[in-house]
Structure formats: C-alpha cells, structure tokens
Amino acid sequence: MPQNSLITTGLKLARWPALAIATAWLAGCAYAPGLSMGQNLAADAQRQTAGTEQDAPPPGALLSITADLLRQQRASLPTDIGQGVKSLFGEAAPYTIGPGDVLNIVVWDHPELAIAAAASSSTADVSSLTAVGNGYNVSPNGLIQFPYVGQIQLGGMTEFQARDLLTKRLAKYIKDPQVTVRIQAYRSGRVYIDGEVRIPGLQPINDLPMTLPEALNRAGGLTASADRSRIAISRNGSTTAINLLQLSALGINPNHILLRRGDLLHVHNRDESKVFVMGEVTRPLAQPLRNGRLTLNEALGEAGGLNATSGDPRQIYVVRSAAKEQAKIYHLDASAPMAYALAEGFELQSHDVVYVDPVPLVRWNRVISLILPSAQAVNVTRDAAN
Known part of the structure; x- marks a missing residue:
C-alpha cells in the first residue's frame, strides 16, 4: 500500500475513539x-x-x-361475591338413596330374611363379609330386590321413607314387622378433589352435608403451597372461582357452599x-x-x-x-x-x-x-x- 494511503487511513482511525465517545x-x-x-x-x-x-x-x-x-x-x-358463587349456595337436605348405594335392611325376629354371608376358608374373609352384612345394591333405576316384596322402588327416598315403605309392604305377609334400613355404602354421589390438598381423589357424598369446608377437611386439608384465594369448583361445564379470604372479609360463611354429585374441586398452587x-x-x-x-x-x-x-x-x-x-x-x-x-x-x-x-x-x-x-x-x- 502507498505510504500516503497508510497515513490517511491512520488519521481516520485515530479519529474513531473520540468520535465514538462523543456520540x-x-x-x-x-x-x-x-x-x-x-x-x-x-x-x-x-x-x-x-x-x-x-x-x-x-x-x-x-x-x-x-x-x-x-x-x-x-x-x-368488590363488595359482593358475585352471582357465580351465590349459585353454589344451598341448604343441607337429608341424604336420599341413589343408584349404586348399598342398603342394609334388617327385619327383626325374622333371620330368614337376612342375606347369609358367603362361606370362606379364610378367617379374614369371613370377618370382612360379616362386617358387610346383608347388603342390597340399588340398581340404576333405584330398585332393589327384597323377599316377599319383590322389586321395590327406593331410589330418591331417605332411610326413614324407605323403612316406612318396606314396613307397609311386608305387613301383608308378616304381622307387625319391625324394619331397620340404613345405607351401608354411599356410592351414588361423589366429588373429585385435586390440586393442593393432602389427600386428592374421590370423596363420596354421605349423610353429612358436603360443604366446601367439609370437602377440604376430608381431603386432609390444604397444603402449605395452596392458594386460598384461588379455589375452583366445576359444575355442569362451568367453573366458578372462590376466594376464601374474600368470603371471610365479607362475613360470609363458606359452609353455605354446598357441593353436588359430579362436582370437581380444584385448589390452585400459589406459585401459579x-x-x-x-x-x-x-x-x-x-x-x-x-x-x-x-x-x-x-x-x-x-x-x-x-x-x-x-x-x-x-x-x-x-x-x-x-x-x-x-x-x-x-x-x-x-x-x-x-x-x-x-x-x-x-x-x-x-x-x-x-x-x-x-x-x-x-x-x-x-x-x-x-x-x-x-x-x-x-x-x-x-x-x-x-
């Protein structure tokens, strides 16, 4: 390269630092x-x-x-909880027999009407069958089969209503029958609980009202990472958000929120x-x-x-x-x-x-x-x- 070109290039490069700093x-x-x-x-x-x-x-x-x-x-x-949360409010009602429930029916002084436990060679199996007793499965249509009476509709009734109906039907064959009806296994209604609870899974709806606090208590309570301001209940294709702290601030008892068959309860993580x-x-x-x-x-x-x-x-x-x-x-x-x-x-x-x-x-x-x-x-x- 010619010497004059080198000098010109050097002068141009020498001006670059000052120009950059000034800019x-x-x-x-x-x-x-x-x-x-x-x-x-x-x-x-x-x-x-x-x-x-x-x-x-x-x-x-x-x-x-x-x-x-x-x-x-x-x-x-907000000074109100909104219509979505209000729609979840309900009054506790007596439990009614539903499809899948197992009923224990005893006609006193008539052991022939009791379902005999199946024989087993295992002592443990015998004790478990004895604990089950005479169970009658309720059909999808709410029917059971009972001696003398045949098919009888008990679905939708309370235990006392079912007892009165069986007593009336058996009175045709037994003098002054003394009948006891109780629900042996609650299987017709369940609520699924997941998220930040200690025991997630299915919880059956029984004779105790399935309120929101009751459902959380059955699931073992909330975990340390649970967000009490973000609890969701899904019902019939729609999801409602519940803020427990807001309910407390407004003086509303969360026991007013009553869960139903098929509800999904989800507790969010606070990291979300x-x-x-x-x-x-x-x-x-x-x-x-x-x-x-x-x-x-x-x-x-x-x-x-x-x-x-x-x-x-x-x-x-x-x-x-x-x-x-x-x-x-x-x-x-x-x-x-x-x-x-x-x-x-x-x-x-x-x-x-x-x-x-x-x-x-x-x-x-x-x-x-x-x-x-x-x-x-x-x-x-x-x-x-x-």
Missing part, C-alpha cells in the same frame, strides 16, 4: 444497554428517534402512584400467581402472591430492596398488562421516605412486573464499558498500521 455522550443514557424506563416516559418518547418511538407507552398508560390512586383502587374492590421484580434490586426474583395479596413494599422487600449503588428510587415502575386492555405502567417516586407508605398500600396483581431503573451515572458507565473495548481495538489497529 455516546450526546446519546446519553437513552441508549444504555439493558431495559430502561427513562426518567420521563412521555418526554423521552418525544425525544427518541422514529426507530424507538414504538417503546413509548400509549397515552394514559403511565399513572403515578398517589394517595388518590390508592383511594380509587380501594373503592373499586407471581409478580416479577427486575432491574436495580438486590435480588431479582419471581415472588408468588400470598393468598392473592402482595403489596409493592413487600415485593421490593423480598427482593432485598433497591440496589444501594445503582438503583434510582425516583424511578420505580409497575407494568401491568391485561388480555383485553392496553398495558398500564404505574410510577412511584420514592426519593422521599414517605413514598414507601404509598408502596405499602399499592396492591400488586398476578404477573405484574416491578422494575427499578438505574441511576443515570450507572447507565452512562454501561455505555462506556461497551465503547472502550472497541476504542482499544481501533488503537491497536492504528499502531499496527504505523
């Missing part, structure tokens, strides 16, 4: 690497080039966390409802809600608070997105300690993103850390050319 300085923190919300989103959006204007929030999406905002949120809290704390905090993390509740203060506390060297307390944001609505961004200026009282009253929702911006000096330092290696590479190339 980065003029750009400032707006082009710092990593996610950044900016000190004033609306103003930043106007100053950005056309290629970055798409990052600006839609009009009205940026909301300041103030005492007025907290009052509006508290006023919007999380908020994400990111940015300049000590420990970025995904924090689950505590039974449906978590304040901004609690989320920041779980993350170890703001990073003392890089976090900007004036720039704390909560990004909240909804399926059918535009995302909203809530901004908290916590430069004054009193602002954390507002953070304590700000309720987070599932899948909120809490983000803390870095201070401008940190963002500038990150820009420099990317530029200097390139500048050093240019200097090495220039020295090699010389």
